[in-house]
Amino acid sequence: MKALKIAFTSILIALSVAACSTNQTENKPSGGNAPNTDNPPPKEVELKIGLPGGYDITSKKIIDGFQAKYPNIKLEIEEAPWADFTTKIITRIAGNNPPDIWFQENAVILGYGARGVAENLEPYIKRDLKTEDYAEALFSARTADGKVYGIPHGINAGALAYNKTIFQENKIPFPTDDWTYQDMIDTAKKLTKDTDGDGKPDIYGFQTGNNITLGWLPWMKAAGGSALDASLTKAAFTDPKSIEGLTYWADTINKLKISPSRELAKTGKFFENGKAAMVFLQYSSQVPINKNNPDMDWDTVKMPVGFNGSRFVPMVVNEWMIYSKAKPEAKEAAWTFLNYYLSDEAQTFLSESGASLPVKKTALEAVEKMTFKPGNKKAYTEGIKEAGGTLDENPTWNEWRAAANPILDDIMDGKRSPEEGAKEIQQKVQAILDENQ
Numbered sequence: 001m002k003a004l005k006i007a008f009t010s011i012l013i014a015l016s017v018a019a020c021s022t023n024q025t026e027n028k029p030s031g032g033n034a035p036n037t038d039n040p041p042p043k044e045v046e047l048k049i050g051l052p053g054g055y056d057i058t059s060k061k062i063i064d065g066f067q068a069k070y071p072n073i074k075l076e077i078e079e080a081p082w083a084d085f086t087t088k089i090i091t092r093i094a095g096n097n098p099p100d101i102w103f104q105e106n107a108v109i110l111g112y113g114a115r116g117v118a119e120n121l122e123p124y125i126k127r128d129l130k131t132e133d134y135a136e137a138l139f140s141a142r143t144a145d146g147k148v149y150g151i152p153h154g155i156n157a158g159a160l161a162y163n164k165t166i167f168q169e170n171k172i173p174f175p176t177d178d179w180t181y182q183d184m185i186d187t188a189k190k191l192t193k194d195t196d197g198d199g200k201p202d203i204y205g206f207q208t209g210n211n212i213t214l215g216w217l218p219w220m221k222a223a224g225g226s227a228l229d230a231s232l233t234k235a236a237f238t239d240p241k242s243i244e245g246l247t248y249w250a251d252t253i254n255k256l257k258i259s260p261s262r263e264l265a266k267t268g269k270f271f272e273n274g275k276a277a278m279v280f281l282q283y284s285s286q287v288p289i290n291k292n293n294p295d296m297d298w299d300t301v302k303m304p305v306g307f308n309g310s311r312f313v314p315m316v317v318n319e320w321m322i323y324s325k326a327k328p329e330a331k332e333a334a335w336t337f338l339n340y341y342l343s344d345e346a347q348t349f350l351s352e353s354g355a356s357l358p359v360k361k362t363a364l365e366a367v368e369k370m371t372f373k374p375g376n377k378k379a380y381t382e383g384i385k386e387a388g389g390t391l392d393e394n395p396t397w398n399e400w401r402a403a404a405n406p407i408l409d410d411i412m413d414g415k416r417s418p419e420e421g422a423k424e425i426q427q428k429v430q431a432i433l434d435e436n437q
Contacts, residue, residue, distance in 0.1 A: 042072040047333040050102025052085035061349040100326040101334040107397030109319040113149030119322040140317040150319025154356025159300040159379040161281035188258040191277040207276040208259040214280040220245030222306030232394040235429040237422040246418035254414040300379040311387040403428040
């Protein structure tokens with residue numbers, strides 16, 4: 001009898017629970033603003049983004065656009081002038097308190113990758129990107145073992161810019177994409193003019209650059225040489241082709257007199273002020289030229305074909321990196337930001353800023369139709385496709401470049417011959433490379 005009573009009580013309890021359950025289901029709100037328990041709201045995450053150069057380099061539209069799409073990711077923006085940021089970030093990494101994501105030069109990012117500071121993004125790329133949608137520059141931060149330590153902030157490529165007015169006044173045809181370095185030199189001789197008869201040129205045919213991007217390295221590449229060998233572990237300054245390129249480069253000032261000297265170039269912006277007919281120009285430089293001299297009539301063609309028959313288009317590719325020691329949720333939020341950065345919307349914002357070229361192919365095609373000068377933007381976009389190359393970058397790029405620069409200045413100033421200078425640079429650069437093997 002007792003067992004029967006217990007069984008009956010259990011049935012009543014079960015029926016009571018079922019009834020309560022049924023009532024709860026029937027009373028559940030539906031429609032309207034009812035919370036959708038099947039798709040809970042995204043978890044809130046804090047993300048610290050470092051912006052060296054602030055919104056002058058990173059379009060604020062990109063930051064605002066991302067925040068609008070992902071309100072659950074709370075951004076903490078850290079703006080700073082480029083020099084201040086790059087100086088202080090070293091100390092902050094040592095203290096384990098840098099932003100979760102920031103960008104710097106490609107070579108610096110490669111160095112951070114080698115030291116375990118930058119996250120390897122190769123698994124994220126494999127998981128989420130259609131790499132065929134992007135220019136090859138997407139992989140500028142890829143190492144020999146397949147790891148990728150950065151996503152391009154943008155591509156800043158070089159082209160040959162020319163002042164159309166100076167060419168027209170001298171009845172000389174404009175440059176073309178088929179021009180060689182020798183064509184450029186021969187024309188620069190014709191355009192170098194002493195207009196006031198004081199024995200000094202007032203208009204130069206070409207302005208020679210003194211940096212790696214638009215100065216000595218393109219001339220070395222044009223002769224078939226290079227700063228480092230293909231493995232990026234051996235200096236190549238004493239290669240005869242490299243010395244030949246350095247000689248062509250220095251001759252524009254010291255022998256041919258078609259370019260202002262390095263010291264004279266410090267006195268003003270020769271091309272921007274109509275005092276030089278041609279110059280190698282990075283894409284981003286169109287912003288200040290168009291702002292400061294909106295009436296200047298100028299355009300661009302591709303970088304000339306080298307003395308060796310090949311073209312080299314120098315590219316500066318700064319990279320976004322994710323801090324490897326950031327919290328897992330911050331890393332994933334940072335990758336969400338980079339995914340947005342590579343979207344059509346953000347790449348369009350980047351194109352409109354003019355600060356650099358986008359890396360997505362659809363956005364690159366859109367740049368060609370933009371109306372601001374230069375009119376021939378294909379000099380950059382097609383130049384990248386045909387012959388874009390980075391600047392012999394490796395993890396010690398800053399160190400070996402700093403060792404080489406004073407000697408390169410002496411070569412440019414005519415104080416040392418290219419042969420003598422190249423020997424000294426070779427020793428200094430190789431020592432740095434060996435120390436970091």
